[in-house]
Amino acid sequence: MVYAVWLFWISLAFVFAERLCPWRKNQPLLRPRILSDLVYLVFNAEYLGILIALAAQRLLSIYNPEPFITRNLMADKPKWLQFLILLIVFDFLQWCVHNALHRIPFLWRFHKVHHSIVDMDWLGDWRFHWGEIFVYRSVLYMPAVIFGFAPAVLFSYGILNTVIGHYAHANLRLRLGPLKYLLNSPQMHIWHHNHPDSGPINRNFGITLSLWDWLFRTAYMPANPPLHLGFEGIETYPKSLPGQWLAPFRG
Numbered sequence: 001m002v003y004a005v006w007l008f009w010i011s012l013a014f015v016f017a018e019r020l021c022p023w024r025k026n027q028p029l030l031r032p033r034i035l036s037d038l039v040y041l042v043f044n045a046e047y048l049g050i051l052i053a054l055a056a057q058r059l060l061s062i063y064n065p066e067p068f069i070t071r072n073l074m075a076d077k078p079k080w081l082q083f084l085i086l087l088i089v090f091d092f093l094q095w096c097v098h099n100a101l102h103r104i105p106f107l108w109r110f111h112k113v114h115h116s117i118v119d120m121d122w123l124g125d126w127r128f129h130w131g132e133i134f135v136y137r138s139v140l141y142m143p144a145v146i147f148g149f150a151p152a153v154l155f156s157y158g159i160l161n162t163v164i165g166h167y168a169h170a171n172l173r174l175r176l177g178p179l180k181y182l183l184n185s186p187q188m189h190i191w192h193h194n195h196p197d198s199g200p201i202n203r204n205f206g207i208t209l210s211l212w213d214w215l216f217r218t219a220y221m222p223a224n225p226p227l228h229l230g231f232e233g234i235e236t237y238p239k240s241l242p243g244q245w246l247a248p249f250r251g
């Protein structure tokens with residue numbers, strides 16, 4: 001089954017789950033910016049990923065890194081081990097990249113698009129600037145291709161990332177119990193999006209695993225959600241999709 005079909009069914013499941021078990025009761029299904037977020041979903045989930053994967057393969061056919069690293073190191077390893085390495089090593093890399101997106105002013109300009117969400121739901125997972133995907137994907141796709149991870153393993157990892165990404169952004173009451181120390185969740189990720197008015201910032205950088213935040217003391221998870229989401233100056237931040245795509249280049 002192609003990724004788009006998985007994405008459709010996973011998204012539909014979260015639409016129903018949010019209606020059945022909402023955490024913040026007064027959040028409507030048809031919230032502001034839903035249409036532009038649907039465009040983000042289609043563009044970011046499908047087309048950009050394919051373009052970057054093709055670019056990574058092309059680059060590797062021109063530039064052969066073999067003298068410096070062992071190519072296809074993972075190709076003969078069992079699939080469960082490949083999956084485990086992806087889950088732990090790649091997620092840690094994503095955690096580091098996410099930290100950089102917040103702490104390096106030039107990268108924060110791009111990541112601000114994701115933090116412009118004020119009505120958080122599963123769809124918010126997909127609102128991010130295409131420039132940001134180049135940073136994330138080049139850190140992940142290049143080693144994945146070089147080390148020869150099986151396409152089926154990469155695909156399964158992508159599906160798990162999608163499910164946890166939807167879940168972490170969803171307006172869902174569903175709590176994880178002790179698993180909160182391992183996996184990202186709505187109760188944790190919403191505090192990553194809080195406005196500086198509402199509490200501490202630069203917490204909860206986890207993408208799929210929350211483990212890194214607990215280990216490196218960036219975890220923050222009070223019982224209730226923050227009062228406001230966003231960042232300093234969000235009132236004047238562009239709301240349209242073209243405006244958000246151009247915003248990082250305007251300084």
Ligand SMILES: [Zn+2]
Binds near residue numbers: 098
């Ligand atoms: Zn962030």
Ligand SMILES: [Zn+2]
Binds near residue numbers: 114125169189192193
């Ligand atoms: Zn987010």
